[in-house]
Amino acid sequence: MIGLLRADFRKLVHRWMPRILILILLALTALIFFAVSHRVRFRPDLVPPDGLVAALSLAGGFAPFIWPILAGSWAGGEYSWGTIRVSLTRLPGRIAFTLSGLIMVLLTIGFTLLLMLGVGAGMGAIIGAVTNTSAFSSPFGVSASTVIIKMFFATWFVSAFYAVLAYTAAVALRSVPAGVGIGIGFSVAQSAMLAIFTALGDPWKTIAQHFPDGYGESLTSRIAGELIVTGRGPFSGSASSGSSITEAIIGLAVYIAILLAVMLAVVKTRDVTV
């Protein structure tokens, strides 16, 4: 597995697409911080430590649109380039090969979230210094650090779902466009379904809360709500809506487990025909 990960890392560092995606994400974060800083009452949300949670909150919002591109193209590329055939004539572990790519995507997401924290901290500090604003939270106390760590893993977990979804679609359909399209399309479709189900009222509204988007939203907003006070700005969290943190984690874990099971079953049983 170490050899596989080393090979995947070599591909990662030589490929432009992940770098461009990460740069886009960081640039968007910086721009949104800059734009929000023009509203005086929202400025405290941008200054560290609150600003770090705000940056992760933004990362969670971009997750359904950014990570399917990386995961779908990573998995689908092996089929469209035909490189999976070359690799598997040297290596019998189809599952290990597939999982190694997924692990590299998930590590890339984690690394990007760290960069997001850096951008959030940098932009927040600059905005705080220039506008003479301080955060509502006490600067980096025990509770702020705990919330930031929890928020980091929550955002990573939510992002992981969208990455696994696109990765599975790309592997199952052996195609980059299918992986990216299904990954992003799923989120769009969920939004439409959510609106319809909410309009229909109970029990449909309750069912809609168990959509992956619902779990993701509940998980990140509840954790963000522990630091950023409810209802104050664009990054504000909510401590009361939707599923509980535990429910959201279990719900997303079940969705991820189902996707992984489908992907591995397909990889294990299907001939390599590319």
Add this chain to the structure above:
Amino acid sequence: MHVANRMRCVAGGLRRTVGLILGASAKRMHYSLFLLEHLAFSFILKGLGRPLTTRAPAIETASLTKRYGEVTAVDQLTLTVNAGEVFGFLGPNGSGKSTTMRMLLGLARPTSGVARVFGLDVRTRLAQVLRRTGALIESPNFYPFLSGRENLRVLADLTGVKRSRIDAVLETVDMTAAAGRRFNTYSMGMKQRIGLAAALLDDPELLILDEPANGLDPAGIVEMRTLMQNLRAEGHTVFVSSHVLHEVEAVCDRIAILNRGRIVAQGGVHELLSGADRVEVKVDQSDKAKSILQALPWVTGVTDEDDLLVVSAPLARSAEVTKALAEQALYPSIVRPRQESLERYFLELTGDAA
């Protein structure tokens, strides 16, 4: 008998002799010496770099079949490729060559039948099979954003091959100078060479090459021939499919011809080509000549080919062909044994499919 086996017999004899001389403790001594002998042979064989299983056929299939729904891509294929030979695997497009190679490499699962590489069942011992096999299947596919060298490094990472080996194989395929360029800037021939370098990376005992001459210029084709000859000289086994039949004829020890998933001919190249004796005859009134020749009991067939009659008959009876025609006042201007080429032989066997 193989040298190692002969040495083992001699050692076995010595062991028994020493055991007998030493009398009472013979049984214990017997086992001690057996152990020592085993260790010594393991050491010798390890030193030679040849595992014990090398003596099994390099490739062996029995009733190997692959179906895709209603379509039978490979049908009851039974094939043996001996270790150390260059074996040509021929057939028209869609005859099942690549599917067979895929099954040998674990990329496709057989519907039924058995495939063994060096005596190892591909289904159950794929890891050991791949460790001893290098392959270039269909087109050479690599990461377009990596250089040729980086692509080989990625593959080396998968199996832990040393970096120095990358330089060696790039040198072998004459790609050292272009190794730093991105793969998507290579010509087809250069891609093919990188594919070949990848196949050679682990210094495998068996090379499975699917159309390795694709995209190569004439000089590259000659280099490929030399490479295969060198590999054979070094004791490697090469299982190669190709449409460049004169190259196959020049380099392969044995061939199998596949048509619609079934083997229609298998054997030594020269043995197959000399198997069907034919005499070419040029004569006026070819229709009349044809009916005369067809009436001869030892003629098994007469066909028209351009302005020649091709008579299936033992070459030793060529003079009787002339005599039979002359007796009917037909005087052939040419009577000669037909020089069979692999190309003609191939087209005869696969004519309607090729």
